[in-house]
Amino acid sequence: MDCINIKFDEDINFHLLRHWSLYDSIYYTHDMIISFKLWSSRGLSQLKEFLADLGIPKREYEQYYRDMNIKYKLNIKKQILNKRLQDKYHYTTNTIILPTFLLTSGFTLKLSPQDIVYSVMSTLQTSSSSTTSTSSSIMIDLTQCFSLALSCLNYNQLEQYINGIELEKIYTKKKHYLIETLLQSDKNLTFNNTIPFILLKFDQNMFNSSIINDNIKSYEFFTHPYQTYLFARHALNILISYTSSSTNIIKRKKSKYLKNLPLILIAPYSLTNKEHELIEIVVGVPSFNNIMMNSFSTLFETADRRCGNVAKFVFFDHSVLLLQEQHRQKFIDALMFVLAK
The missing domain is CATH 3.10.310 (Diaminopimelate Epimerase; Chain A, domain 1)
Incomplete structure (x- = not known):
């Protein structure tokens, strides 16, 4: 039986990083959208330049983060903290580096509190035809959604957690x-x-x-x-x-x-x-x-x-x-x- 390990860490606060590619994770992070002005072609070019300055090849940052070469993953945080890059791209580390706790068990997926919250909230938000009230009430019946959202908090039901992450995407x-x-x-x-x-x-x-x-x-x-x-x-x-x-x-x-x-x-x-x-x-x-x-x-x-x-x-x-x-x-x-x- 795997032992559950919870430890404090300074995590990289890119949106759903462990469930997306590094590029997509940055692209959909609110603070980075504003910092890089990602609504513009210049901003998108600057994002690719930033990834190059981090020393990450295109083939690496376009694949799932969990599949990236470990040597690039280990270097990301160090490079982000580089003062030269902060000055060049006008970002502050307090919006990117997040003090938090990470849960691991054996070689399974690392879980972060923020990802769990995203999974729960997206599950709560999702109403299907089976959860919509059949009366004339204007309220959506979220009872089933609440039950599914609770399942996202159960470590033994990771499938529901992953479903919530996909909904968040x-x-x-x-x-x-x-x-x-x-x-x-x-x-x-x-x-x-x-x-x-x-x-x-x-x-x-x-x-x-x-x-x-x-x-x-x-x-x-x-x-x-x-x-x-x-x-x-x-x-x-x-x-x-x-x-x-x-x-x-x-x-x-x-x-x-x-x-x-x-x-x-x-x-x-x-x-x-x-x-x-x-x-x-x-x-x-x-x-x-x-x-x-x-x-x-x-x-x-x-x-x-x-x-x-x-x-x-x-x-x-x-x-x-x-x-x-x-x-x-x-x-x-x-x-x-x-x-x-």
């Missing part, structure tokens, strides 16, 4: 696609002098046109409040970084304006089986300059009272709510009034 690619689409076109964004926030709206067509063949319907993507909030926060950070680094003077000026605005995300949540009416999830994210001050719980409650209690506060955090599509504009108008006071 799908969601990560979908999030990346949505943000990339957002940067290419302003049609989903509204921000001007007439409204006191950035309004980001996703409709079902955005999901249906996705190039990723993952069979995730639009109303199965934003089913968990934490994941939805995290996506909104990442979208805001990347949007500000994108505009501030632009060579376009107008866009650069716009970034200063955006830093002072909160973001409201509205996206498909679920369909009621009775009438096939779209239910939307609404999330409030504080401005970039006030990241620690999220007062949207109070603001949303006040706006809801003003428009006749049309929202459903079904989550612990009231800065996330559910709304029937027909009430969207009424709620937005009420929120604008509350924020303008």
Whole structure:
């Protein structure tokens, strides 16, 4: 019987590193997207240059990390800590090197707390046709998802943990696609002098046109409040970084304006089986300059009272709510009034 060993280590904090190639892991890491400006061709070229400076051949960083030659894997952390590379690529080690604990048992896969969290959260977020409520309730029945998510924590059920990791890859690619689409076109964004926030709206067509063949319907993507909030926060950070680094003077000026605005995300949540009416999830994210001050719980409650209690506060955090599509504009108008006071 293998002995379970848990030890402290300073881990490389690239997204799902042990389950992806080194290149993909960096490419989908939020902090690295911003540091390298990976929405641009120059940023992608710089990423490949960075990997070359780490001394890793292309054939190595494009294969699964676990299959990489051990001599390259052992050298990565040392090279990342190299001050010359930090200055050249403008990153800080506190965003890449993460003090954590790793669990190993024999020669099996190493488990890190952050990967387990990703597996659990993605499993919780995934609703199948068998888990969708058959009543007219607007809530998705997550009972089965919760049971599966618990299994991700069981070391003797690694298969479920791996399934959760694969789901996280799908969601990560979908999030990346949505943000990339957002940067290419302003049609989903509204921000001007007439409204006191950035309004980001996703409709079902955005999901249906996705190039990723993952069979995730639009109303199965934003089913968990934490994941939805995290996506909104990442979208805001990347949007500000994108505009501030632009060579376009107008866009650069716009970034200063955006830093002072909160973001409201509205996206498909679920369909009621009775009438096939779209239910939307609404999330409030504080401005970039006030990241620690999220007062949207109070603001949303006040706006809801003003428009006749049309929202459903079904989550612990009231800065996330559910709304029937027909009430969207009424709620937005009420929120604008509350924020303008």
